[in-house]
Amino acid sequence: MQTQQLVPKALKQTLTYVLQNSSFYKKTLNGLIDNVEDISFSEWKKIPFTHKDDISENNLDFLAVPMSEIADMVTTSGTMGDPVTIYLSRSDLKRLAINERDSLSLAGVKEGDLVQLTTTMDRQFMAGIAYYLGIQELKAGIIRIGPGLPELQWSSILKYKPRVLIAVPSFILILIDYAKKNGIDLAANSVETIVCIGESIRDDEFNLNVLGQRITNDWEVNLYSTYACTEMATAFTECHAQQGCHLNENLLFLEVLDEDGIEVGDGEEGEIVITTIATTGTPLVRYKTGDIAKRFTQKCSCGSTSPRLGPIVGRKNQMIKFKGTTIFPQTIYDIFDVIEEVICFKVIVSKDELHNDLITILLQKELIDTSIHKTIIEKCQSRLKVIPSFKFEPLETIQAQVYKKNLRKPEKIVFI
Numbered sequence: 114m115q116t117q118q119l120v121p122k123a124l125k126q127t128l129t130y131v132l133q134n135s136s137f138y139k140k141t142l143n144g145l146i147d148n149v150e151d152i153s154f155s156e157w158k159k160i161p162f163t164h165k166d167d168i169s170e171n172n173l174d175f176l177a178v179p180m181s182e183i184a185d186m187v188t189t190s191g192t193m194g195d196p197v198t199i200y201l202s203r204s205d206l207k208r209l210a211i212n213e214r215d216s217l218s219l220a221g222v223k224e225g226d227l228v229q230l231t232t233t234m235d236r237q238f239m240a241g242i243a244y245y246l247g248i249q250e251l252k253a254g255i256i257r258i259g260p261g262l263p264e265l266q267w268s269s270i271l272k273y274k275p276r277v278l279i280a281v282p283s284f285i286l287i288l289i290d291y292a293k294k295n296g297i298d299l300a301a302n303s304v305e306t307i308v309c310i311g312e313s314i315r316d317d318e319f320n321l322n323v324l325g326q327r328i329t330n331d332w333e334v335n336l337y338s339t340y341a342c343t344e345m346a347t348a349f350t351e352c353h354a355q356q357g358c359h360l361n362e363n364l365l366f367l368e369v370l371d372e373d374g375i376e377v378g379d380g381e382e383g384e385i386v387i388t389t390i391a392t393t394g395t396p397l398v399r400y401k402t403g404d405i406a407k408r409f410t411q412k413c414s415c416g417s418t419s420p421r422l423g424p425i426v427g428r429k430n431q432m433i434k435f436k437g438t439t440i441f442p443q444t445i446y447d448i449f450d451v452i453e454e455v456i457c458f459k460v461i462v463s464k465d466e467l468h469n470d471l472i473t474i475l476l477q478k479e480l481i482d483t484s485i486h487k488t489i490i491e492k493c494q495s496r497l498k499v500i501p502s503f504k505f506e507p508l509e510t511i512q513a514q515v516y517k518k519n520l521r522k523p524e525k526i527v528f529i
């Protein structure tokens with residue numbers, strides 16, 4: 114990016130809009146920009162970042178239309194502290210429909226397809242409503258089963274024959290487990306594609322990670338990664354090349370920055386910082402998501418030149434400092450996801466009296482003192498360089514702690 118180069122027109126429109134309509138940005142950008150029309154990237158880089166705390170502490174200051182024009186209110190998932198509200202106007206809902214139409218199209222979903230939604234549409238969950246609107250925009254059909262309920266998911270798959278599922282990857286393991294135990298033939302059903310949400314299914318080289326492999330070893334489906342957060346109201350999605358999730362450049366401006374706020378090079382890790390384009394309810398400028406990923410800018414083999422993001426390496430506030438090593442939760446997941454006998458697990462990160470992180474893994478009680486337990490210890494030793502503590506509980510107890518009724522995503526880790 115040339116610093117003297119002027120910023121794209123869409124970004125100028127976002128700036129003009131927030132300077133006129135957002136109390137928060139009127140305050141924070143006051144006096145910083147001489148003339149939006151002439152703003153260069155070097156001036157852009159001086160615009161302060163917006164943090165999640167800014168939104169939670171000044172939530173209504175971000176509202177950029179009168180409350181009477183709000184069509185829907187969504188909240189963040191709360192994986193990074195308290196949930197915050199994002200207000201959507203009617204035009205934001207239209208934008209969300211277009212976003213999801215484009216996203217699902219990249220994953221090969223097309224007019225006439227039938228899609229089964231295994232995530233919630235309620236509880237102010239943006240993704241659920243985005244899928245619904247996007248599928249309508251695409252002229253495809255939707256079966257809204259919602260989260261959990263493997264028996265109902267399968268009876269719907271067998272009855273309505275959807276070609277596509279939208280699912281959290283670890284929930285697909287539960288569907289597979291249910292199918293195996295109930296004589297459902299995984300090789301003979303209608304599902305060809307699963308659009309994945311909320312968890313990484315690929316490794317650094319874009320190959321399926323252990324979770325992705327575990328799914329496809331049992332079930333011959335095409336898995337597509339997506340990445341999104343509520344604040345950006347936009348999804349990054351894999352195309353058929355499956356070499357990272359494409360940015361939708363009409364809806365979002367992306368920066369991937371190092372600790373000093375400098376743009377990282379191609380294929381280097383940095384924090385995802387976004388600016389929304391064409392949102393009117395809660396527009397955001399230079400919002401730091403806290404998510405870390407690699408960005409790839411070379412033209413994709415699908416022909417698109419839009420930047421792609423690799424799998425999310427971790428969240429800045431989910432780095433675990435354990436006995437002198439830094440660990441991202443995904444590294445722990447990779448150990449347990451691969452072991453078939455581990456049906457469900459939960460990671461608990463707590464602090465000792467010296468404020469060091471302690472890791473406890475909840476595992477089903479059948480595994481205690483078995484050869485699997487021994488394998489787990491060896492894998493922790495080699496991958497994490499340290500051995501966490503283990504607590505053995507009945508499977509149902511762990512599942513109840515991971516798939517909580519009041520949460521929209523599985524809670525595989527908790528920081529206490």
Ligand SMILES: [Zn+2]
Pocket residue numbers: 352353354355359413414415416417
């Ligand atoms: Zn592509």
